[in-house]
Amino acid sequence: MTKTPGDMNDAERDARHAEKMRKHKAAHDKKMASKTIEKGLLIVHTGKGKGKSTAAFGMVFRSLGHGHRVGVVQFVKGKIDTGERLALDRFSDLVTLKRMGEGFTWETQDRQRDIAAARKAWEAAKDMIRSGDYRLVMCDELNIVLRYDYIPVEEVIEFLKTEKPDDVHVVITGRNAKEGLIEIADLVTEMTQIKHPFRDGVKAQQGIEF
Amino acid sequence: MTKTPGDMNDAERDARHAEKMRKHKAAHDKKMASKTIEKGLLIVHTGKGKGKSTAAFGMVFRSLGHGHRVGVVQFVKGKIDTGERLALDRFSDLVTLKRMGEGFTWETQDRQRDIAAARKAWEAAKDMIRSGDYRLVMCDELNIVLRYDYIPVEEVIEFLKTEKPDDVHVVITGRNAKEGLIEIADLVTEMTQIKHPFRDGVKAQQGIEF
Numbered sequence: 001m002t003k004t005p006g007d008m009n010d011a012e013r014d015a016r017h018a019e020k021m022r023k024h025k026a027a028h029d030k031k032m033a034s035k036t037i038e039k040g041l042l043i044v045h046t047g048k049g050k051g052k053s054t055a056a057f058g059m060v061f062r063s064l065g066h067g068h069r070v071g072v073v074q075f076v077k078g079k080i081d082t083g084e085r086l087a088l089d090r091f092s093d094l095v096t097l098k099r100m101g102e103g104f105t106w107e108t109q110d111r112q113r114d115i116a117a118a119r120k121a122w123e124a125a126k127d128m129i130r131s132g133d134y135r136l137v138m139c140d141e142l143n144i145v146l147r148y149d150y151i152p153v154e155e156v157i158e159f160l161k162t163e164k165p166d167d168v169h170v171v172i173t174g175r176n177a178k179e180g181l182i183e184i185a186d187l188v189t190e191m192t193q194i195k196h197p198f199r200d201g202v203k204a205q206q207g208i209e210f
Numbered sequence: 211m212t213k214t215p216g217d218m219n220d221a222e223r224d225a226r227h228a229e230k231m232r233k234h235k236a237a238h239d240k241k242m243a244s245k246t247i248e249k250g251l252l253i254v255h256t257g258k259g260k261g262k263s264t265a266a267f268g269m270v271f272r273s274l275g276h277g278h279r280v281g282v283v284q285f286v287k288g289k290i291d292t293g294e295r296l297a298l299d300r301f302s303d304l305v306t307l308k309r310m311g312e313g314f315t316w317e318t319q320d321r322q323r324d325i326a327a328a329r330k331a332w333e334a335a336k337d338m339i340r341s342g343d344y345r346l347v348m349c350d351e352l353n354i355v356l357r358y359d360y361i362p363v364e365e366v367i368e369f370l371k372t373e374k375p376d377d378v379h380v381v382i383t384g385r386n387a388k389e390g391l392i393e394i395a396d397l398v399t400e401m402t403q404i405k406h407p408f409r410d411g412v413k414a415q416q417g418i419e420f
Contacts, residue, residue, distance in 0.1 A: 017321040037412045045261065047397040052266035055261035061271045062264070062293030063417035083272030090300045111227040135417060169418060186412065188405040189259040196400035202247045202396065207273035207345060208379060 040168040042160055046117045046177035049191035056138050057084050061143050064091045068135035071128035075121045076101040076141040098124050116126040118150035129164050136169045143174025153178040225250035250378040251396040252370055256334025256387035259401035266348050266381045267294050274301045281338035281386035285331045286311040286351040292420050308334050339374050346379045363388045
Protein backbone atom coordinates (compact mmCIF):
# COMPACT_ATOMS: atom_id res chain seq x y z
CA MET A 1 0.00 0.00 0.00
CA THR A 2 1.34 3.46 -0.92
CA LYS A 3 1.79 5.80 2.02
CA THR A 4 0.12 9.21 1.87
CA PRO A 5 2.33 12.20 2.83
CA GLY A 6 0.59 12.36 6.21
CA ASP A 7 1.85 8.85 7.15
CA MET A 8 5.45 9.57 6.15
CA ASN A 9 8.31 10.55 8.35
CA ASP A 10 10.60 13.42 7.39
CA ALA A 11 13.12 11.23 5.58
CA GLU A 12 10.39 9.58 3.50
CA ARG A 13 8.86 12.95 2.68
CA ASP A 14 12.27 14.26 1.58
CA ALA A 15 12.91 11.19 -0.60
CA ARG A 16 9.46 11.51 -2.19
CA HIS A 17 10.13 15.21 -2.78
CA ALA A 18 13.52 14.53 -4.38
CA GLU A 19 12.01 11.98 -6.76
CA LYS A 20 9.15 14.30 -7.70
CA MET A 21 11.51 17.22 -8.28
CA ARG A 22 13.89 15.01 -10.33
CA LYS A 23 10.98 14.25 -12.70
CA HIS A 24 10.01 17.95 -12.75
CA LYS A 25 13.55 18.94 -13.68
CA ALA A 26 13.83 16.32 -16.41
CA ALA A 27 10.54 17.52 -17.95
CA HIS A 28 11.59 21.16 -17.62
CA ASP A 29 15.03 20.56 -19.17
CA LYS A 30 13.48 18.65 -22.06
CA LYS A 31 10.95 21.42 -22.66
CA MET A 32 13.55 24.18 -22.60
CA ALA A 33 15.89 22.26 -24.95
CA SER A 34 13.15 22.29 -27.60
CA LYS A 35 13.11 26.12 -27.57
CA THR A 36 15.72 27.18 -30.06
CA ILE A 37 14.32 30.17 -31.91
CA GLU A 38 15.68 33.60 -31.10
CA LYS A 39 13.75 36.56 -32.42
CA GLY A 40 12.55 40.03 -31.63
CA LEU A 41 9.25 39.67 -29.84
CA LEU A 42 6.09 41.71 -29.96
CA ILE A 43 4.96 41.93 -26.35
CA VAL A 44 1.66 43.34 -25.11
CA HIS A 45 0.81 44.20 -21.50
CA THR A 46 -2.88 44.87 -21.08
CA GLY A 47 -5.72 44.50 -18.57
CA LYS A 48 -7.20 46.76 -15.89
CA GLY A 49 -4.68 45.90 -13.17
CA LYS A 50 -1.52 47.73 -12.20
CA GLY A 51 1.88 46.68 -13.48
CA LYS A 52 1.52 47.03 -17.27
CA SER A 53 3.92 49.94 -17.69
CA THR A 54 5.83 48.97 -14.57
CA ALA A 55 6.65 45.51 -15.94
CA ALA A 56 7.58 47.03 -19.30
CA PHE A 57 9.92 49.44 -17.50
CA GLY A 58 11.29 46.42 -15.62
CA MET A 59 12.13 44.90 -19.01
CA VAL A 60 13.70 48.19 -20.06
CA PHE A 61 15.99 48.17 -17.01
CA ARG A 62 16.80 44.49 -17.51
CA SER A 63 17.80 45.22 -21.10
CA LEU A 64 19.82 48.26 -20.02
CA GLY A 65 21.56 46.05 -17.46
CA HIS A 66 22.81 43.94 -20.36
CA GLY A 67 24.11 47.07 -22.05
CA HIS A 68 21.47 47.07 -24.79
CA ARG A 69 20.25 50.31 -26.27
CA VAL A 70 16.59 50.95 -25.48
CA GLY A 71 14.02 53.42 -26.80
CA VAL A 72 10.93 54.52 -24.91
CA VAL A 73 8.06 56.50 -26.39
CA GLN A 74 5.38 57.66 -24.00
CA PHE A 75 2.09 58.21 -25.79
CA VAL A 76 0.38 59.71 -22.74
CA LYS A 77 2.30 62.48 -21.00
CA GLY A 78 -0.08 63.28 -18.17
CA LYS A 79 0.91 60.04 -16.53
CA ILE A 80 2.95 60.51 -13.40
CA ASP A 81 6.18 58.70 -14.06
CA THR A 82 8.87 60.73 -12.34
CA GLY A 83 10.52 57.73 -10.68
CA GLU A 84 11.16 55.89 -13.92
CA ARG A 85 12.50 58.98 -15.63
CA LEU A 86 14.84 59.76 -12.77
CA ALA A 87 16.08 56.16 -12.75
CA LEU A 88 16.61 56.20 -16.52
CA ASP A 89 18.87 59.22 -16.03
CA ARG A 90 21.54 56.82 -14.77
CA PHE A 91 21.45 55.08 -18.16
CA SER A 92 21.59 58.17 -20.37
CA ASP A 93 24.35 56.45 -22.38
CA LEU A 94 21.95 53.73 -23.49
CA VAL A 95 18.39 55.02 -23.42
CA THR A 96 16.38 57.43 -25.55
CA LEU A 97 13.17 58.61 -23.91
CA LYS A 98 10.55 60.51 -25.86
CA ARG A 99 7.62 61.91 -23.96
CA MET A 100 5.19 62.76 -26.71
CA GLY A 101 1.62 62.62 -25.46
CA GLU A 102 -0.35 65.64 -24.49
CA GLY A 103 -1.77 64.08 -21.35
CA PHE A 104 -4.78 62.02 -20.57
CA THR A 105 -7.50 62.89 -22.97
CA TRP A 106 -9.85 63.89 -20.18
CA GLU A 107 -7.27 66.40 -19.08
CA THR A 108 -6.89 68.07 -22.45
CA GLN A 109 -10.45 67.75 -23.76
CA ASP A 110 -9.10 68.60 -27.18
CA ARG A 111 -9.48 65.69 -29.56
CA GLN A 112 -7.70 67.19 -32.56
CA ARG A 113 -4.65 68.10 -30.50
CA ASP A 114 -4.57 64.58 -29.03
CA ILE A 115 -4.77 63.02 -32.49
CA ALA A 116 -1.89 65.18 -33.71
CA ALA A 117 0.19 64.31 -30.61
CA ALA A 118 -0.54 60.59 -31.04
CA ARG A 119 0.48 60.75 -34.69
CA LYS A 120 3.75 62.49 -33.82
CA ALA A 121 4.51 59.91 -31.12
CA TRP A 122 3.79 57.04 -33.49
CA GLU A 123 6.14 58.50 -36.11
CA ALA A 124 8.86 58.71 -33.45
CA ALA A 125 8.23 55.10 -32.40
CA LYS A 126 8.36 53.92 -36.02
CA ASP A 127 11.69 55.69 -36.55
CA MET A 128 13.13 54.04 -33.44
CA ILE A 129 11.92 50.56 -34.36
CA ARG A 130 12.89 50.80 -38.02
CA SER A 131 16.38 52.14 -37.25
CA GLY A 132 17.50 48.87 -35.67
CA ASP A 133 19.54 50.97 -33.23
CA TYR A 134 17.53 49.73 -30.27
CA ARG A 135 17.24 46.15 -29.02
CA LEU A 136 13.98 47.06 -27.27
CA VAL A 137 11.43 49.77 -28.00
CA MET A 138 8.70 50.46 -25.45
CA CYS A 139 5.49 52.08 -26.69
CA ASP A 140 3.97 53.14 -23.41
CA GLU A 141 0.17 53.49 -23.44
CA LEU A 142 -0.04 53.02 -27.19
CA ASN A 143 -3.14 50.88 -26.54
CA ILE A 144 -4.95 53.97 -25.23
CA VAL A 145 -4.28 55.82 -28.47
CA LEU A 146 -5.46 52.80 -30.49
CA ARG A 147 -8.55 52.39 -28.38
CA TYR A 148 -9.67 55.92 -29.19
CA ASP A 149 -8.82 55.28 -32.87
CA TYR A 150 -6.41 58.22 -32.87
CA ILE A 151 -4.25 55.92 -34.97
CA PRO A 152 -5.89 53.04 -36.86
CA VAL A 153 -4.76 49.71 -35.36
CA GLU A 154 -4.46 48.31 -38.91
CA GLU A 155 -1.69 50.79 -39.60
CA VAL A 156 0.23 49.72 -36.49
CA ILE A 157 -0.21 46.02 -37.30
CA GLU A 158 0.93 46.51 -40.89
CA PHE A 159 4.01 48.40 -39.77
CA LEU A 160 4.99 45.81 -37.15
CA LYS A 161 4.50 42.95 -39.61
CA THR A 162 6.47 44.50 -42.44
CA GLU A 163 8.99 46.96 -41.03
CA LYS A 164 10.05 45.78 -37.56
CA PRO A 165 13.56 44.31 -37.83
CA ASP A 166 13.76 40.64 -36.77
CA ASP A 167 16.01 41.29 -33.78
CA VAL A 168 14.09 44.20 -32.25
CA HIS A 169 11.73 43.59 -29.32
CA VAL A 170 8.70 45.87 -29.06
CA VAL A 171 6.60 46.13 -25.91
CA ILE A 172 3.22 47.88 -26.04
CA THR A 173 1.29 48.76 -22.90
CA GLY A 174 -2.17 50.00 -21.97
CA ARG A 175 -5.55 48.58 -21.13
CA ASN A 176 -8.03 47.45 -23.78
CA ALA A 177 -5.48 46.10 -26.25
CA LYS A 178 -7.17 45.61 -29.62
CA GLU A 179 -7.83 42.05 -30.76
CA GLY A 180 -5.83 42.42 -33.97
CA LEU A 181 -2.75 43.45 -32.02
CA ILE A 182 -3.11 40.51 -29.63
CA GLU A 183 -3.37 38.21 -32.63
CA ILE A 184 0.01 39.18 -34.05
CA ALA A 185 1.77 39.44 -30.65
CA ASP A 186 4.20 36.78 -29.40
CA LEU A 187 3.71 37.39 -25.70
CA VAL A 188 0.58 38.83 -24.13
CA THR A 189 0.04 39.29 -20.41
CA GLU A 190 -3.12 40.60 -18.84
CA MET A 191 -2.77 42.36 -15.51
CA THR A 192 -5.89 41.71 -13.46
CA GLN A 193 -6.73 43.81 -10.44
CA ILE A 194 -7.58 41.68 -7.44
CA LYS A 195 -7.30 44.39 -4.80
CA HIS A 196 -6.44 48.09 -4.99
CA PRO A 197 -5.66 50.43 -2.08
CA PHE A 198 -7.48 53.42 -3.66
CA ARG A 199 -10.65 51.60 -2.64
CA ASP A 200 -9.67 52.14 0.97
CA GLY A 201 -8.85 55.83 0.54
CA VAL A 202 -5.09 55.38 0.12
CA LYS A 203 -3.61 58.02 -2.15
CA ALA A 204 -1.09 57.63 -4.97
CA GLN A 205 2.36 57.46 -3.38
CA GLN A 206 5.90 58.22 -4.51
CA GLY A 207 7.69 55.05 -5.57
CA ILE A 208 4.46 53.10 -5.91
CA GLU A 209 2.30 54.95 -8.42
CA PHE A 210 4.88 57.42 -9.71
CA MET B 211 -33.48 64.11 -31.79
CA THR B 212 -29.94 63.35 -30.56
CA LYS B 213 -27.40 62.73 -33.28
CA THR B 214 -25.40 59.50 -33.13
CA PRO B 215 -21.60 59.87 -33.61
CA GLY B 216 -22.00 58.54 -37.18
CA ASP B 217 -24.18 61.50 -38.16
CA MET B 218 -21.81 64.08 -36.70
CA ASN B 219 -19.25 66.14 -38.50
CA ASP B 220 -15.73 66.46 -37.09
CA ALA B 221 -16.47 69.62 -35.14
CA GLU B 222 -19.52 68.05 -33.51
CA ARG B 223 -17.56 64.91 -32.66
CA ASP B 224 -14.81 67.01 -31.08
CA ALA B 225 -17.32 69.03 -29.04
CA ARG B 226 -19.01 65.84 -27.84
CA HIS B 227 -15.62 64.40 -26.96
CA ALA B 228 -14.60 67.53 -25.02
CA GLU B 229 -17.82 67.43 -22.98
CA LYS B 230 -17.45 63.72 -22.23
CA MET B 231 -13.82 64.17 -21.20
CA ARG B 232 -14.70 67.18 -19.02
CA LYS B 233 -17.11 64.98 -17.07
CA HIS B 234 -14.49 62.21 -16.88
CA LYS B 235 -11.93 64.62 -15.49
CA ALA B 236 -14.33 66.06 -12.91
CA ALA B 237 -15.19 62.55 -11.68
CA HIS B 238 -11.53 61.54 -11.66
CA ASP B 239 -10.44 64.67 -9.75
CA LYS B 240 -13.19 64.17 -7.19
CA LYS B 241 -12.22 60.53 -6.72
CA MET B 242 -8.52 61.31 -6.29
CA ALA B 243 -9.23 64.14 -3.81
CA SER B 244 -10.90 61.59 -1.52
CA LYS B 245 -7.67 59.58 -1.33
CA THR B 246 -5.71 61.07 1.52
CA ILE B 247 -4.09 58.17 3.37
CA GLU B 248 -0.38 57.60 2.91
CA LYS B 249 1.00 54.32 4.17
CA GLY B 250 3.41 51.53 3.48
CA LEU B 251 1.63 49.02 1.31
CA LEU B 252 1.72 45.28 1.19
CA ILE B 253 1.74 44.43 -2.50
CA VAL B 254 1.39 40.97 -4.02
CA HIS B 255 2.09 40.03 -7.65
CA THR B 256 0.82 36.57 -8.45
CA GLY B 257 -0.66 34.51 -11.28
CA LYS B 258 0.80 32.25 -13.96
CA GLY B 259 1.67 35.02 -16.42
CA LYS B 260 4.95 36.82 -16.90
CA GLY B 261 5.68 40.15 -15.28
CA LYS B 262 5.35 39.44 -11.56
CA SER B 263 9.02 39.91 -10.69
CA THR B 264 9.53 42.25 -13.63
CA ALA B 265 6.84 44.67 -12.39
CA ALA B 266 8.24 44.45 -8.87
CA PHE B 267 11.70 45.29 -10.23
CA GLY B 268 10.04 48.15 -12.13
CA MET B 269 8.79 49.45 -8.76
CA VAL B 270 12.27 49.00 -7.33
CA PHE B 271 13.78 51.15 -10.09
CA ARG B 272 11.02 53.74 -9.73
CA SER B 273 11.73 53.98 -6.03
CA LEU B 274 15.48 54.18 -6.66
CA GLY B 275 14.78 56.96 -9.15
CA HIS B 276 13.29 58.94 -6.26
CA GLY B 277 16.44 58.31 -4.25
CA HIS B 278 14.77 55.90 -1.83
CA ARG B 279 16.73 53.07 -0.30
CA VAL B 280 15.48 49.68 -1.46
CA GLY B 281 16.12 46.13 -0.27
CA VAL B 282 15.68 43.04 -2.44
CA VAL B 283 15.72 39.47 -1.17
CA GLN B 284 15.60 36.73 -3.77
CA PHE B 285 14.18 33.53 -2.33
CA VAL B 286 14.92 31.50 -5.46
CA LYS B 287 18.42 31.83 -6.81
CA GLY B 288 18.20 29.55 -9.83
CA LYS B 289 16.13 32.18 -11.56
CA ILE B 290 17.96 33.86 -14.39
CA ASP B 291 18.01 37.51 -13.47
CA THR B 292 21.33 38.85 -14.72
CA GLY B 293 19.83 41.93 -16.37
CA GLU B 294 18.23 43.21 -13.19
CA ARG B 295 21.35 42.63 -11.16
CA LEU B 296 23.54 44.42 -13.68
CA ALA B 297 21.10 47.35 -13.80
CA LEU B 298 20.99 47.53 -9.99
CA ASP B 299 24.78 47.92 -10.03
CA ARG B 300 24.24 51.51 -11.14
CA PHE B 301 22.32 52.13 -7.89
CA SER B 302 24.77 50.49 -5.49
CA ASP B 303 24.52 53.60 -3.28
CA LEU B 304 20.83 52.91 -2.63
CA VAL B 305 20.09 49.23 -3.03
CA THR B 306 20.88 46.12 -0.98
CA LEU B 307 20.43 42.87 -2.91
CA LYS B 308 20.47 39.52 -1.14
CA ARG B 309 20.39 36.41 -3.28
CA MET B 310 19.54 33.74 -0.78
CA GLY B 311 17.73 30.87 -2.46
CA GLU B 312 19.38 27.67 -3.44
CA GLY B 313 17.68 27.47 -6.83
CA PHE B 314 14.40 26.08 -8.04
CA THR B 315 13.49 23.12 -5.87
CA TRP B 316 13.42 20.81 -8.86
CA GLU B 317 17.01 21.73 -9.52
CA THR B 318 18.27 20.94 -6.03
CA GLN B 319 16.02 18.00 -5.14
CA ASP B 320 17.06 18.49 -1.55
CA ARG B 321 14.13 19.55 0.57
CA GLN B 322 15.98 20.08 3.86
CA ARG B 323 18.55 22.32 2.22
CA ASP B 324 15.78 24.33 0.54
CA ILE B 325 13.96 24.76 3.84
CA ALA B 326 17.14 26.00 5.52
CA ALA B 327 17.82 28.42 2.63
CA ALA B 328 14.25 29.72 2.74
CA ARG B 329 14.49 30.27 6.49
CA LYS B 330 17.73 32.19 6.11
CA ALA B 331 16.25 34.36 3.34
CA TRP B 332 13.16 35.11 5.42
CA GLU B 333 15.31 36.15 8.39
CA ALA B 334 17.20 38.53 6.07
CA ALA B 335 13.93 39.95 4.72
CA LYS B 336 12.58 40.44 8.25
CA ASP B 337 15.73 42.33 9.27
CA MET B 338 15.42 44.61 6.24
CA ILE B 339 11.73 45.33 6.78
CA ARG B 340 12.03 45.80 10.54
CA SER B 341 15.03 48.13 10.26
CA GLY B 342 13.02 50.88 8.62
CA ASP B 343 16.14 51.68 6.57
CA TYR B 344 14.39 50.80 3.32
CA ARG B 345 11.34 52.49 1.82
CA LEU B 346 10.62 49.36 -0.22
CA VAL B 347 11.54 45.74 0.38
CA MET B 348 11.01 43.23 -2.41
CA CYS B 349 10.61 39.56 -1.45
CA ASP B 350 11.10 37.93 -4.82
CA GLU B 351 9.45 34.52 -5.20
CA LEU B 352 8.51 34.33 -1.53
CA ASN B 353 5.18 32.87 -2.67
CA ILE B 354 7.02 29.78 -3.98
CA VAL B 355 8.54 29.19 -0.56
CA LEU B 356 5.16 29.63 1.11
CA ARG B 357 3.47 27.35 -1.37
CA TYR B 358 5.80 24.48 -0.44
CA ASP B 359 5.25 25.33 3.25
CA TYR B 360 8.98 25.83 3.73
CA ILE B 361 7.91 28.75 5.90
CA PRO B 362 4.39 28.75 7.40
CA VAL B 363 2.33 31.54 5.82
CA GLU B 364 0.89 32.29 9.28
CA GLU B 365 4.34 33.31 10.45
CA VAL B 366 4.77 35.70 7.52
CA ILE B 367 1.31 37.21 8.02
CA GLU B 368 1.88 37.69 11.75
CA PHE B 369 5.22 39.42 11.11
CA LEU B 370 3.81 41.76 8.45
CA LYS B 371 0.84 42.67 10.66
CA THR B 372 2.84 43.36 13.78
CA GLU B 373 6.39 44.31 12.84
CA LYS B 374 6.33 46.02 9.44
CA PRO B 375 6.86 49.77 10.00
CA ASP B 376 3.98 51.92 8.75
CA ASP B 377 6.03 53.69 6.09
CA VAL B 378 7.68 50.63 4.53
CA HIS B 379 6.30 49.13 1.31
CA VAL B 380 6.70 45.38 0.86
CA VAL B 381 6.20 43.66 -2.48
CA ILE B 382 5.94 39.87 -2.62
CA THR B 383 6.06 37.97 -5.91
CA GLY B 384 5.44 34.45 -7.15
CA ARG B 385 2.59 32.36 -8.46
CA ASN B 386 0.05 30.67 -6.19
CA ALA B 387 -0.06 33.39 -3.52
CA LYS B 388 -1.74 31.99 -0.42
CA GLU B 389 -5.23 33.21 0.40
CA GLY B 390 -4.26 34.53 3.84
CA LEU B 391 -1.59 36.72 2.32
CA ILE B 392 -3.99 38.09 -0.28
CA GLU B 393 -6.43 38.88 2.52
CA ILE B 394 -4.03 41.17 4.39
CA ALA B 395 -2.51 42.74 1.24
CA ASP B 396 -3.37 46.28 0.09
CA LEU B 397 -2.69 45.78 -3.59
CA VAL B 398 -2.90 42.47 -5.41
CA THR B 399 -2.36 42.01 -9.13
CA GLU B 400 -2.68 38.75 -10.95
CA MET B 401 -0.62 38.35 -14.11
CA THR B 402 -2.54 36.16 -16.54
CA GLN B 403 -0.82 34.54 -19.49
CA ILE B 404 -2.74 35.12 -22.70
CA LYS B 405 0.02 34.12 -25.11
CA HIS B 406 3.58 32.91 -24.58
CA PRO B 407 6.31 32.55 -27.23
CA PHE B 408 7.74 29.33 -25.67
CA ARG B 409 4.67 27.65 -27.16
CA ASP B 410 6.06 28.43 -30.59
CA GLY B 411 9.56 27.18 -29.83
CA VAL B 412 11.05 30.57 -29.03
CA LYS B 413 13.78 30.31 -26.40
CA ALA B 414 14.43 32.50 -23.36
CA GLN B 415 16.24 35.61 -24.55
CA GLN B 416 18.56 38.14 -22.99
CA GLY B 417 16.67 41.25 -21.93
CA ILE B 418 13.32 39.50 -22.08
CA GLU B 419 13.49 36.55 -19.72
CA PHE B 420 16.77 37.40 -18.00
